[in-house]
Amino acid sequence: MISIAIFGFGAVGQGVAEVLLRKRKQLESLIGKYKVVAVTDSKGSVVDENGVELSKAIEKKKKGGFDGEKTLGVIESLDFDVAIEVTPTDVNSGEPGLTHILKSIEKGADVITSNKGPLVVAFKKIKKLAEKKGVKLGYEATVGGVMPIIKLAKADLAGNDIKVIKGVLNGTCNYILTRMEKEKMTYSQVLSEAQELKIAEADPSYDVEGIDSAAKLVILANAVMDMDAIFDDVEVVGITRITPEAFEVAANKNYTIRLIAEANKEKGFLKVSPRLLPRNHPLAIEGTMNAALIKTDLAGDIVVMGKGAGKYETASAIISDLVEFYRKR
Amino acid sequence: MISIAIFGFGAVGQGVAEVLLRKRKQLESLIGKYKVVAVTDSKGSVVDENGVELSKAIEKKKKGGFDGEKTLGVIESLDFDVAIEVTPTDVNSGEPGLTHILKSIEKGADVITSNKGPLVVAFKKIKKLAEKKGVKLGYEATVGGVMPIIKLAKADLAGNDIKVIKGVLNGTCNYILTRMEKEKMTYSQVLSEAQELKIAEADPSYDVEGIDSAAKLVILANAVMDMDAIFDDVEVVGITRITPEAFEVAANKNYTIRLIAEANKEKGFLKVSPRLLPRNHPLAIEGTMNAALIKTDLAGDIVVMGKGAGKYETASAIISDLVEFYRKR
Numbered sequence: 001m002i003s004i005a006i007f008g009f010g011a012v013g014q015g016v017a018e019v020l021l022r023k024r025k026q027l028e029s030l031i032g033k034y035k036v037v038a039v040t041d042s043k044g045s046v047v048d049e050n051g052v053e054l055s056k057a058i059e060k061k062k063k064g065g066f067d068g069e070k071t072l073g074v075i076e077s078l079d080f081d082v083a084i085e086v087t088p089t090d091v092n093s094g095e096p097g098l099t100h101i102l103k104s105i106e107k108g109a110d111v112i113t114s115n116k117g118p119l120v121v122a123f124k125k126i127k128k129l130a131e132k133k134g135v136k137l138g139y140e141a142t143v144g145g146v147m148p149i150i151k152l153a154k155a156d157l158a159g160n161d162i163k164v165i166k167g168v169l170n171g172t173c174n175y176i177l178t179r180m181e182k183e184k185m186t187y188s189q190v191l192s193e194a195q196e197l198k199i200a201e202a203d204p205s206y207d208v209e210g211i212d213s214a215a216k217l218v219i220l221a222n223a224v225m226d227m228d229a230i231f232d233d234v235e236v237v238g239i240t241r242i243t244p245e246a247f248e249v250a251a252n253k254n255y256t257i258r259l260i261a262e263a264n265k266e267k268g269f270l271k272v273s274p275r276l277l278p279r280n281h282p283l284a285i286e287g288t289m290n291a292a293l294i295k296t297d298l299a300g301d302i303v304v305m306g307k308g309a310g311k312y313e314t315a316s317a318i319i320s321d322l323v324e325f326y327r328k329r
Numbered sequence: 330m331i332s333i334a335i336f337g338f339g340a341v342g343q344g345v346a347e348v349l350l351r352k353r354k355q356l357e358s359l360i361g362k363y364k365v366v367a368v369t370d371s372k373g374s375v376v377d378e379n380g381v382e383l384s385k386a387i388e389k390k391k392k393g394g395f396d397g398e399k400t401l402g403v404i405e406s407l408d409f410d411v412a413i414e415v416t417p418t419d420v421n422s423g424e425p426g427l428t429h430i431l432k433s434i435e436k437g438a439d440v441i442t443s444n445k446g447p448l449v450v451a452f453k454k455i456k457k458l459a460e461k462k463g464v465k466l467g468y469e470a471t472v473g474g475v476m477p478i479i480k481l482a483k484a485d486l487a488g489n490d491i492k493v494i495k496g497v498l499n500g501t502c503n504y505i506l507t508r509m510e511k512e513k514m515t516y517s518q519v520l521s522e523a524q525e526l527k528i529a530e531a532d533p534s535y536d537v538e539g540i541d542s543a544a545k546l547v548i549l550a551n552a553v554m555d556m557d558a559i560f561d562d563v564e565v566v567g568i569t570r571i572t573p574e575a576f577e578v579a580a581n582k583n584y585t586i587r588l589i590a591e592a593n594k595e596k597g598f599l600k601v602s603p604r605l606l607p608r609n610h611p612l613a614i615e616g617t618m619n620a621a622l623i624k625t626d627l628a629g630d631i632v633v634m635g636k637g638a639g640k641y642e643t644a645s646a647i648i649s650d651l652v653e654f655y656r657k658r
Contacts, residue, residue: 019488019627027488140485146628148485155484156469156477158652159348159356160645280609282634298348298645299475305611305632316489316627323487 002034002326005080005109007071007100008087009041009061012114012141015315016084017054027319031326037080040071042087042096047074071096075103082325084318085113086141091215091231094121105129105137112321114141114314116215120231123222138321139223143216144169144290146313147306148320153224153294160296162225166262169216171288171308172200172207173239173259177274178286181247181256187240199288209238210259210272217261217270225265237273254279331363331655334409334438336400336429337416338370338390341443341470344644345413346383356648360655366409369400371416371425376403400425404432411654413647414442415470420544420560423450434458434466441650443470443643445544449560452551467650468552472545473498473619475642476635477649482553482623489625491554495591498545500617500637501529501536502568502588506603507615510576510585516569528617538567539588539601546590546599554594566602583608 004020006013020027020036028034035051044066046057060066069077071087083104087097097115104111105126113119118126119139130137140150144167153162168174172194179190191208194200206212214234221227239259250257260275260283277284282303285291290308295301307313333349335342349356349365357363364380373395375386389395398406400416412433416426426444433440434455442448447455448468459466469479473496482491497503501523508519520537523529535541543563550556568588579586589604589612606613611632614620619637624630636642 023488026490030487146631148481148631151485152477152481152633155653156480156649157645158359158656159352159648161355280615282611282614285611286609296645298641298648300636300639300642302475302477303632303634304481307629310629312627313629316486316625319488319627320485324484327487 002031002082003037003080004034004082004084005038005074005078006036006084006086007040008085009039009057009066010086010088011311012086012314012318013039013084014058014061015311016086016318017058019312019315019319021054027323030323030328032328038074038078039066040074041066044068044070045074047078049078071100072103075100075107080109082110082112082322085111085115085118086318087115089115089117089215091117091120091211094118098122101126102129105133105135108133108135110136110138110325112138112318114318116142116219119219119222120215123219124228136325138325139219140321141314141317143219144292145171145306145308145310146316147290147292147304147308148317149220149292149304150223151320151324152302152304157294157296157299157302160298162294162296163266164262164264164295165220165225165292166260166283167292168258168283168285168290169213169261169292169308170207170259171290172204173213174285174290174308175199175288176208177239177242177258180242180244181251184244184247186244187242208240210236213259213261213272217263217272221263221270225263227263227265229270234270234272239274242274250276256284258283331360331411332366332409333363333411333413334367334403334407335365335413335415336369337414338368338386338395339415339417340640341415341643341647342368342413343387343390344640345415345647346387348641348644348648350383356652359652359657361657367403367407368395369403370395373397373399374403376407378407400429401432404429404436409438411439411441411651414440414444414447415647416444418444418446420446420449420540423447427451430455431458434462434464437462437464439465439467439654441467441647443647445471445548448548448551449544452548453557465654467654468548469650470643470646471548473621473635474500474637474639475645476619476621476633476637477646478549478621478633479552480649480653481631481633486623486625486628486631489627491623491625492595493591493593493624494549494554494621495589495612496621497587497612497614497619498542498590498621498637499536499588500619501533502542503614503619503637504528504617505537506568506571506587509571509573510580513573513576515573516571537569539565542588542590542601546592546601550592550599554592556592556594558599563599563601568603571603579605585613587612
């Protein structure tokens with residue numbers, strides 16, 4: 001029986017809980033029996049060693065959240081096989097996820113996370129500790145949402161040298177750029193629209209200044225390209241200064257503009273910036289999609305596309321890590 | 330020490346041998362020490378329990394091929410951990426690959442293959458025998474060349490229901506259609522060109538009649554969609570009757586034409602046929618590329634693209650199976 005603890009119970013945490021509940025039969029055929037022994041949010045937790053009733057936990061969360069012990073207390077007092085860490089991202093401190101992850105690993109638990117902060121701040125430290133403790137670390141959900149770029153680069157392309165990764169890694173920016181192009185609207189017009197549609201946050205700077213893309217790029221560089229990168233290594237330009245005129249000039253030559261994150265191991269740089277792309281380029285995708293182009297020595301160029309965010313999409317990436325860890329032979 | 334036997338020594342077999350030779354350091358860091366104890370072709374073999382000198386084997390092959398024991402004799406008399414079966418494909422009989430695979434599994438060896446024939450003819454039988462004998466079976470290279478669709482669907486999207494797979498699975502057809510569209514040439518004009526460039530075979534029917542695409546579709550349906558399909562279940566229409574006029578009509582509405590293989594689990598059909606696609610559709614790729622769109626319940630739509638064929642590209646897919654089997658923890 002696999003004991004799962006879920007730390008963070010926003011959209012992603014609830015998505016994971018719903019999938020664990022709804023697809024139990026299919027998942028147990030892959031990994032065997034499981035139970036969720038704890039779910040926590042910033043206020044408290046619901047804990048049951050025999051298995052939390054997830055539908056009740058979801059209901060309780062909707063009615064205002066949890067009471068009871070906080071996450072750190074739960075980590076200290078409870079036994080679990082795997083922590084699913086899905087608290088909000090802070091790319092400066094990595095907290096609170098970083099402490100949750102380190103303490104869970106210290107206890108000997110495997111960890112799966114969608115939280116970029118801890119990996120951007122302390123990838124090496126986390127990885128070393130996980131190796132020392134002999135536990136597994138899954139973070140497919142941190143980059144590209146459901147677009148399975150980490151497993152693709154690490155497993156499906158195993159044996160290849162990954163030389164360059166170029167990607168559209170932020171759905172909010174891509175939505176804004178797509179709309180500016182199609183509707184000939186200004187940046188601020190489209191931003192307001194995106195905020196109304198909840199595609200952009202009230203404070204959009206994390207997305208539109210390229211910070212989110214840069215954080216994902218650092219994770220990719222470290223995780224699949226052995227580049228030993230930190231956030232400050234990334235040269236970052238966001239999309240806030242792009243004008244409708246720029247799109248017009250680009251369109252005249254059958255080009256478009258996208259925010260491209262590039263990790264280039266050959267030339268040794270990490271860069272997030274708006275770039276001109278031929279309209280039929282595989283990274284010239286539309287809307288909130290993510291896409292990545294991976295340049296390799298043996299396999300040539302591989303492209304992958306998928307939804308960059310979403311409750312069930314991110315849950316899917318987390319579940320794929322869970323199945324990888326515990327798949328029955 | 331992993332003992333590898335390579336059955337078939339055409340472009341793919343030699344590509345695998347070259348990669349095993351050239352990237353030994355990188356690969357041994359992933360899977361530990363290995364040696365190739367046999368390479369065979371249709372005429373004979375080179376066998377050495379202590380490790381065949383691959384560069385000499387490649388030279389010998391170039392000078393006219395092998396003598397010595399034939400593949401079946403090698404399988405009977407030699408010990409090896411994994412067979413890499415890369416003999417030519419026959420989708421009717423599955424031979425000679427089918428016998429090589431079954432006999433290797435019977436002996437308790439793992440099997441990796443790029444050979445569609447055996448899987449189209451006897452997927453269930455091979456899979457059951459592998460399960461009974463507790464050996465591993467890898468066939469990433471059978472579909473889409475280097476495009477890692479099987480691992481992507483089975484591992485990266487684990488926990489998802491794969492509802493539909495639609496793909497451009499034959500690079501030769503896609504090359505012909507792309508050239509017909511761009512150059513307004515007839516089918517037979519482009520075919521001659523493709524034959525000169527060695528993109529199409531002298532007898533192109535296996536590709537242009539949709540047989541190759543259908544074979545790959547059967548493998549996908551069985552391997553990642555649990556559809557229990559046989560070749561005759563696929564409704565197949567090739568590309569030989571497409572006219573330049575058809576492209577013109579399509580282009581007027583900003584559409585193009587591609588040979589699409591579709592496995593639809595929801596509606597229960599398997600179909601290979603030329604289809605109209607909007608020009609900016611992710612499957613409207615150009616040249617000899619392959620692409621696939623995977624529809625899932627949790628992850629939404631995922632698209633992957635890569636080179637459909639090629640010596641090192643196919644070798645890359647085989648190596649990724651090898652690393653999956655023997656990756657050190």
